[in-house]
Amino acid sequence: MTEPMSRERSSFRERSSLLNLMLVLLASLLLVGVTSLLLGAGDVGPLAAWSVLTGGGSDEARFVVESLRLPRTLIGVAVGMALGVAGSLIQAVARNPLAEPGLLGVSAGSALAVAIALVLGASAATLRISVAQLGALAGCLFVLAMARVNGVGNDPVRLVLAGAILSGLLGALTSLLLLVDQRSADEIRFWVIGSLAGRRLEDLRAILPSLLFAGVLIVAIARPLAALALGERVAVGLGHHPRWIRLLCVIAVAILVGAATAVAGPIAFVGLVVPFVARALAGPDIRRTLWLALPLGPIMILCADILARLLVAPSEMPLGVITALVGAPVLIAVVRAHRLPAL
């Protein structure tokens, strides 16, 4: 008699704690977003930017905030969401707390695909997104195929090692292509290092449909994915099809990573840090991780972007440098944990 009630109460408490967490994280995301609008490398200081936000300000400040910093911040939010969610998904599907799109070669695959398309003569922005997504899909499938060879997938650390080697290879091929073709090298030099600088709102509009599509896909597979975390047999017993879930999951990851890479270039380590923090905050359930990844990813990207603007002002720094400085220690911490947390 008391048992269902207590379970209900505990689930209510969990839900409300998740809600509180989300509220806190959303508030801090808002804070970081406003900070990103206020701070910058140029002459427009925080005070001038604030007066723009409250409806006044000079023309110059208005231009800087509305046409430079606002698109950048919005794109940072979208890219952060995509990368954080993709990281959580790929960790769930590989059952590996170290899996990360950037480390496993998914981002490198989409960068290589874009480089190939450019060398072959393509240049249209819309083409770039679908090409990047196809490249990401190829990278994903290659990594998952590798995971099946000789039990690599059973050893999380070995899989990450294979992925790191793969992304090194793809990166070298990309640089080789860029050496061959100077024109495309100039076109994507500032893209291939990973940065949010100089992106326009049209870029965001171009990736929005695929982000929405991936969102719908994820809503559809979230419950089966949580069942899959309990083991393949449990998932089959609950009436799910593990093979299809995995395939859909990989497609969602490819769409998300491809879109993020098409806009911002390859950025590593976000998909590692975000699920790591989310699990530390709310436990191992994939659905909670996915919810928390939505604000956590943008927070990380925006913080990194603010630092990238300020550290070497007036020039810019690649975003991936900052994320690597944060993410590599997390990687080491996870590897050194005596028992890798099983996913």
Add this chain to the structure above:
Amino acid sequence: MKTRTLTPPACLMNRPEAGVTPPSGSWRLSWALGERDYSILIERRACFVCLGLLVALLAVSLLSLCLGTLTLSPREALAGVFGHGDPVNAFVVQELRLVRLAAGVATGAAFSLSGCLMQTLARNRLATPGIVGIDNGATAFAVASVVGLGTSLAPPPMALAGAATATAITFALANDVGTRGYRFIVTGIGVGAVFGALTQLLMARVAIDTANAAYPWTVGSLNARDGAALVWLWCGLAIGLVVACYLSRAMRILRFSDAVAQGLGYRVRACRYTALVVSVALAALAVAVAGPVGLVGLIGPEIARQLSSHRGVSLIASALSGAIVMVAADLVGRLLLAPIEVPVGIVTAIVGAPFLLWILLRPAPRFQS
């Protein structure tokens, strides 16, 4: 099995003691110096492998002297080396290609020897300085010295300091997980990623001209080798080779468990530290010349291992095959897209990464269990 004793040159006195016959497949050289008798065993196969590799290295070197924007016949190239023949040829060969060749041979041998030593002492086939982040540490410090970060040290000593720092961090982090498994490698990759990011940070902070001066260090190229650093490297390589020869017997035993090595009378700790110091120093000096081309440190020893027998740790053969790989990769990089030069780091990455994947993905060999 037949055994054969070598008739030594006149300066060496051969004293075959009764009952002491060398094991099959090797020569025993013995001589007396003062009161004591000395003898060494030379494996016949290792000897032939080294000779073969030396011939191959000479052939590749000659090719590398001949080919380029200006194609020379072997005879012209050799004449150029000694300053005879056409003055233009002599200039091209002596001033451009010979220095480049010297840099290629030295860096290849140093990376490969360093990789072989570290693989043996960590008992881990993937543990080469390039993979566990030591090259990146050296690169970060060398770049710091070029972009002038309040220090006036030249790149080689700075690279040494950086490599030592990265080694200290990686090995300290591995202290409780050990160096055998994949965790050590991924820890090293993490350390390397941090140093790589620091390098980028340094490059981003300075003016574009200074950044261009430091650029070769970030991709790995023999194009911008610096004379002083090359001298440092050759000196280091000479010392390293002598120490490596001295250590080679101990390295052979270090592959077994510490208890076995100690029981056989080796000072395991001292051997391991010496090998580590030599390995890290060689990697750092090579980085100061050519930047992080660390995959050579994995390919070279692997070729040597395939050629030699299972018994020994083939340090000399590793150094030779590393030099061959480096010179050949540089040659390919120069010719592939001429007149554009592909940095040697990219060539080795494209060749080495599939090879690395093969090491990782093949079925686990039984004798390693």
